[in-house]
Amino acid sequence: MSDIVRTRFAPSPTGLLHVGGVRTALFAWLVARQKGGEFILRIEDTDRARHVEGAEQHIIDSLKALGLNYDEGPDIGGQYGPYRQSERLDSYKQWAQKLLDSGRAYADPFKPEEIQVFREQAQAEKRPFLYRNHRPENPPTWDGSMPLRFKSDPKPYTRHDEVMGDLSTGPETIDDFILIKSDGYPTYNFAHIVDDTEMHITHIIRGQEFLSSIPNYLNLYEALNLSPPTMATMPHILGPDGKKKLSKRDGAKDVLDYIRDGFLPEALLNFIASLGWNDGTEQEIFSLVNLIELFSLDRVQHSGARFDEQRLLWLNGAHIRELSLDNLYMLSETYWPAEAAESDEQYKMQVLKLVQERLKYLAELPELTRFFFIDLPRNPELISGHKQLSKLSAEEIKELLNQTKQSLEQSDFSLEDLTNRLNDLLETTEQKPAVLFSLIRVATTQAPFSPALADTLVVLGKKLSLARIEQQLA
RNA sequence: GGCCCCUUCGUCUAGUGGUCCAGGACGUCUGGUUCUCAUCCAGAAAAUCGCGGGUUCGACUCCCGCAGGGGUCACCA
Numbered sequence: 062m063s064d065i066v067r068t069r070f071a072p073s074p075t076g077l078l079h080v081g082g083v084r085t086a087l088f089a090w091l092v093a094r095q096k097g098g099e100f101i102l103r104i105e106d107t108d109r110a111r112h113v114e115g116a117e118q119h120i121i122d123s124l125k126a127l128g129l130n131y132d133e134g135p136d137i138g139g140q141y142g143p144y145r146q147s148e149r150l151d152s153y154k155q156w157a158q159k160l161l162d163s164g165r166a167y168a169d170p171f172k173p174e175e176i177q178v179f180r181e182q183a184q185a186e187k188r189p190f191l192y193r194n195h196r197p198e199n200p201p202t203w204d205g206s207m208p209l210r211f212k213s214d215p216k217p218y219t220r221h222d223e224v225m226g227d228l229s230t231g232p233e234t235i236d237d238f239i240l241i242k243s244d245g246y247p248t249y250n251f252a253h254i255v256d257d258t259e260m261h262i263t264h265i266i267r268g269q270e271f272l273s274s275i276p277n278y279l280n281l282y283e284a285l286n287l288s289p290p291t292m293a294t295m296p297h298i299l300g301p302d303g304k305k306k307l308s309k310r311d312g313a314k315d316v317l318d319y320i321r322d323g324f325l326p327e328a329l330l331n332f333i334a335s336l337g338w339n340d341g342t343e344q345e346i347f348s349l350v351n352l353i354e355l356f357s358l359d360r361v362q363h364s365g366a367r368f369d370e371q372r373l374l375w376l377n378g379a380h381i382r383e384l385s386l387d388n389l390y391m392l393s394e395t396y397w398p399a400e401a402a403e404s405d406e407q408y409k410m411q412v413l414k415l416v417q418e419r420l421k422y423l424a425e426l427p428e429l430t431r432f433f434f435i436d437l438p439r440n441p442e443l444i445s446g447h448k449q450l451s452k453l454s455a456e457e458i459k460e461l462l463n464q465t466k467q468s469l470e471q472s473d474f475s476l477e478d479l480t481n482r483l484n485d486l487l488e489t490t491e492q493k494p495a496v497l498f499s500l501i502r503v504a505t506t507q508a509p510f511s512p513a514l515a516d517t518l519v520v521l522g523k524k525l526s527l528a529r530i531e532q533q534l535a
Numbered sequence: 536g537g538c539c540c541c542u543u544c545g546u547c548u549a550g551u552g553g554u555c556c557a558g559g560a561c562g563u564c565u566g567g568u569u570c571u572c573a574u575c576c577a578g579a580a581a582a583u584c585g586c587g588g589g590u591u592c593g594a595c596u597c598c599c600g601c602a603g604g605g606g607u608c609a610c611c612a
Contacts (some may be wrong), residue, residue, distance in 0.1 A: 073612050108611055173610070175612090186536035189608045207609050212568045216576035225540070234538060234608085242610040271606040296541080297605080335560095339548060343559045345562065362548080365542045365605070372561045375601055382574075419573035429572090449570090480569095487569075510572030 066098030068264045070124070070131070071253060074116035075106040077315035078123045080368060081268065081298040081473045084333045088090065089266040091334075091356040092178045101260060102134035104145045105253065107246040116404060127472055128349070133260075136265045136394020141260040146252050154245040155238055156255045156285070157209055165284040166240060168203035171195070193237040209241040211251070211281055218276045223264075223293035223358040225272070234276045250493040254278060258287055266293045266358075269365075287436040298336055299365045324373070328380035331531045332373045337362040339459045346379055378421040386414055398427035400434040408433075411520045436529065437507035441528075444503060449496045458500065459534060461490055465501055466530050479515045504533035 072082055093100035102124065106514040119137055122289050129433045133139025160166035176192070183190040193213060203209050209429050215232035222228055231343045240251040247255070257265060283291045314322075319329055322434050331347050340347075340355045347355070381389065390406075390413055401409060416429045431437065436449055444458070453461075483498070490497055505526050511517050518526050 072611090075612075107590065111611065122574090169610085176610090183608090184536085189537045191608085228539075230539065236608085239610055244610075248610075253612090268612095269540075270607060270612080271607090276539095294540090299605090301546095316565095337547085337549070341549070343549080344562050345547095362541095365548060366548090368544050369561070375561055378573090416573085418575085421573090447571090484569080494569045496570085502570060502572085506571095508571090511570095512572085514570060 065103060066093055066096040066264060067260070067261065067262050068093040068098065068266060069101040069103050069257070069262050070129075071103040071105050072112075072120050072254075073108060074120065074248075075113050076116060077110040077317075078120045079315050080333060080336075083123070083127065083129075083316055083329075084336065085266060085268055085295055086124060086129055086312070087127075087333055087339075087359070088293075088361070089264070090131075090357070091100055092264055092266065095353045095356060098263070099132040101139065101141075101262070102500065103256060103260070104130040104135050105249060106145055106147045107242075107249065107252055109244065109246065119315070119317065123320075126317060126320045127330060129330075140247050142279070146256065149178055149252070149256065150245065150247075152259060153241065153255055154236070155251055155287055157247075157251075160211065160240070160284060161203065161209075162455075163284070165199040165212045166203075167197070169208040169239070170197050170201055189233070191233070191236050193235075196237060196329040205241075205245060206243060208243050210237045211240050211277075213237050213277070213280050213282070214284070216280070218279055220275070220279065220292075223291060224296075225294050226362055228272075230273075230276045234273060235280050236277065238274075238277055250274065250277065250396060251281070252285075254281055254285070257290060258285075261288055264291045264293065266295065267296055269296050278297065291427045293361075295361065296363060297336060297365045297457055301367060301369075310511055319480060321388065321424075323376050323392075323425070325380045325384075325392070328373070332376045332381065334371075335376075336366040336368070337364075346383075347378065374421045381420050382418055384417070384475060386410065386417070389413060391509075393423055393426060394422040396426040398431045398434060400431060405436055413507045415516055415520060419512075432492045432506045432508045436532070439533070440503075440507050443507065443509065444500075447499060447503075449493075450499055450503070453496070453500075460496060461492065461500055462534050464490055464505060465497075466527060466534070469518075469523070472523065474519060474526075476515055478517050479518050482516060501530070505529045512533070 070089050072078065072086075078086075090100050090454070092098070101119070104120070106112060106117070114188075117135070120527060121134070131137075133141065133144060135142075138144075149218040157166060176195075176485060179192075179195055180190045193215070196212075201207070209250065213235045217229065219227065219229040231400050238250050239248050241247050253265075275294075275474040294448045316329070320326070327349050327367055330349060330352065334347065334352055334356070335345070337357065338361050341360065344351075373423065384392070390410055392412060397409065412433045416426070419429060420426065444453075450458075468486055469479075472482050473477050483501075486492075487497055501510040502511060502514050502517070505518065505521060507529075521529075
């Protein structure tokens with residue numbers, strides 16, 4: 062039991078889960094899965110002011126949509142619950158009492174405004190602010206109405222981070238941070254250590270914003286007589302400008318938006334993993350199974366990576382192309398254009414087969430396939446704007462379409478027969494494919510682009526194809 | 536300002552002293568695939584390896600300094 066790997070994802074419900082958060086979750090999940098361990102979801106909802114209604118559900122929905130299943134969590138329970146920090150206040154009180162008893166915690170008698178004065182003083186002198194420089198000599202008894210602080214033991218640390226490598230810091234980074242706020246809720250700094258201990262977490266994987274606080278945590282682990290878990294610190298995912306942390310402003314949609322647009326979970330995870338990780342080979346496309354097998358924390362980049370949506374688009378297209386037709390059909394179910402509602406499965410399968418290689422994401426399905434289901438309005442632009450077709454007179458166009466019609470009327474509309482007839486038409490009309498095929502394509506689709514002509518005609522079928530040619534003639 | 540982290544093509548990256556006048560991928564451009572879009576294939580442009588010093592026969596790789604970027608210094612996580 063004690064040597065099973067247990068990792069956790071511990072978001073705070075203060076907003077939507079975005080790509081950066083997903084990456085932390087993904088890597089923690091991968092570590093657990095590849096070691097046959099367990100992955101836990103814990104909600105860190107100790108900040109009542111910033112709590113966002115529905116955020117927890119959004120996080121849960123996102124993880125489920127991505128397939129990052131967890132073994133214990135607020136909605137499914139587990140043997141070390143509850144998994145919501147707001148429901149674990151008794152635990153924090155108990156551990157706080159231990160520190161109080163050993164003289165490693167004390168009540169903070171200052172008002173926030175008073176501390177603010179100290180802080181501004183330090184800032185004016187261009188020194189970092191350290192609360193412990195103001196540590197009261199005879200702190201009052203803690204009655205819960207004021208913050209409880211950790212009595213730190215400043216010292217240098219040298220430690221190993223699974224991602225960052227060996228790190229060292231001096232005693233100046235250690236301070237008396239708050240354990241329990243005056244509202245009775247613990248701070249992250251305290252709560253996560255209690256929870257990770259009680260939940261037997263073996264690997265903490267978290268974002269870079271915690272890097273400079275970790276020495277403080279080590280100090281607290283010591284005071285509690287605990288040995289800290291393995292730690293891994295992830296660099297941030299950056300916005301397109303390459304500077305700031307990725308935010309919604311940068312076009313970083315939340316994960317569910319991507320899922321709704323028809324990005325495949327596997328592609329999304331492949332993309333997110335490759336933002337700062339690779340296996341050292343030239344492989345770019347990884348299945349989830351690949352990722353579980355190959356992932357390792359020590360190959361995670363130390364620097365931030367920019368979010369490049371173009372690359373995501375490409376990767377998603379690549380994953381779509383690797384899907385079996387049946388699979389793609391299942392996943393596409395809700396993306397068809399409204400006009401496809403009446404069409405049968407067999408027809409939609411044929412259509413899907415033709416567009417599979419040009420789909421970048423499933424929500425593109427309607428614009429790529431609409432003409433298979435409905436007669437699009439005549440679009441004269443397609444001829445007047447075409448470099449070759451625009452040179453033909455109305456008479457010439459009519460003549461070409463008539464010849465085409467006559468030939469296709471004799472066709473059984475098999476791919477082979479259509480191909481032969483189209484080739485024959487090239488000879489009898491003495492036209493280049495760029496002219497004849499373009500014209501037929503425009504007439505039968507009224508769309509700016511479509512799959513290959515013969516393939517398209519086969520799927521459209523004889524009746525529809527001829528009807529549309531006649532429409533163009535009218 | 537203190538402390539900590541980071542720095543290879545536009546972007547994601549390979550690279551752990553010589554096989555790198557730096558490889559792959561996305562993107563871009565060119566050509567081919569009987570028409571368009573996409574796919575696929577072939578090819579091109581694209582990094583004086585942030586800068587400056589060392590160490591070494593030899594450095595993208597080791598050391599030192601500098602610069603730039605980021606994080607942090609909350610009763611937020």
